[in-house]
Amino acid sequence: MKKFFAILSARNKEFFRDKSALSWNFAFPVLLIFGFAFMFSDEGSKLYKIGIYQQSINEIKQATRPPSELAFKNLKHISFVDYENLEKAILKVDQHKIDLLVDFEHKKYWVNQTSSKGYIVEQLLLAQLPDMTRQETDGRAVRYVDWVMPGILGMNMMFSCLFGVGYVIVRYRKNGVLKRFQATPLTAFEFLTAQVISRLLIVLLVTTLLFVGCNLFINFYVLGSYFNLLIIAMLGSTSMIAMSLLIASRSSSEELTGGLLNFASWPMMLLSGVWFSLEGAHPVVQKIAQIFPLTHILEAARAVMTDGAGLMEIKDNLLVLLVMTIIFLFLGSKLFNWGSERT
The missing domain is CATH 3.40.190 (D-Maltodextrin-Binding Protein; domain 2)
Structure with a gap:
């Protein structure tokens, strides 16, 4: 029992001494509560x-x-x-x-x-x-499952991109793996690009299998081109992978990185229209939602699926995703830290 309590005490001290992670554990629930209260403050919904x-x-x-x-x-x-x-x-x-x-x-x-x-x-x-x-x-109705399906797949892509890359980078840095890479001719940009391509292939494979498999039983409402949906998935996944690399570019704390990844993923899941449309939300909420990659992924995907939109009609969403990807990759490569903070 002495060994158990020694480890228990050490882990508790480690957590409470990490001021950034401790602060985030208090701040994040408060932000969620006030965010929901602000989003759904209007009770006068139309029938x-x-x-x-x-x-x-x-x-x-x-x-x-x-x-x-x-x-x-x-x-x-x-x-x-x-x-x-x-x-x-x-x-x-x-x-x-x-x-x-x-x-x-x-x-x-x-x-x-x-x-x-x-x-x-x-x-x-x-x-x-x-x-x-x-x-x-007498057209076919767009069922809720048709509308929400891009949101579910987009949310799955988001978590896979953010947590599947961010934690790996932090673990590499914490275990000293990145310091060994630094001794090779490998540059930060090359390393990050390889991480992007690797995760992108995995995400696209999983998302495609999920879509095709579910479509066999549900028969989704799709008016537009499947090729356009693939382009949206590629750009959207790349932008969120690049965001994850930026978040994990310097930290060696898994707790802090987890908090930052939650800070990025939860607002996207709540404000990007995954489960419900933001048409009736407060205008400020609609404007805030435009800063998230997932918002543009879902807007473009639903425009293609339910409205039959072409690439020119969703070019603004695609351009935003491309610009986000370039900015995230550039900043991530500039801020990237190979070494561990431990001495």
């Missing part, structure tokens, strides 16, 4: 979502609309979204992303005949505007 098609949104003023139309648009618990592209708006109805699409100018509306919410809002519309002409759609 239905209706699209309004207008060829030029800026030219049509609410004051010029008939009283019946204004009365309909003033109904409570309904969210109204303006669209200028009719084809994209109808696709939203097909996929059950909006419950109804209305064109007040031409007195027409589109409703998905398989949508239960669409039936309700259609009755509300006809009660105010009985002269509207009905247009039916």
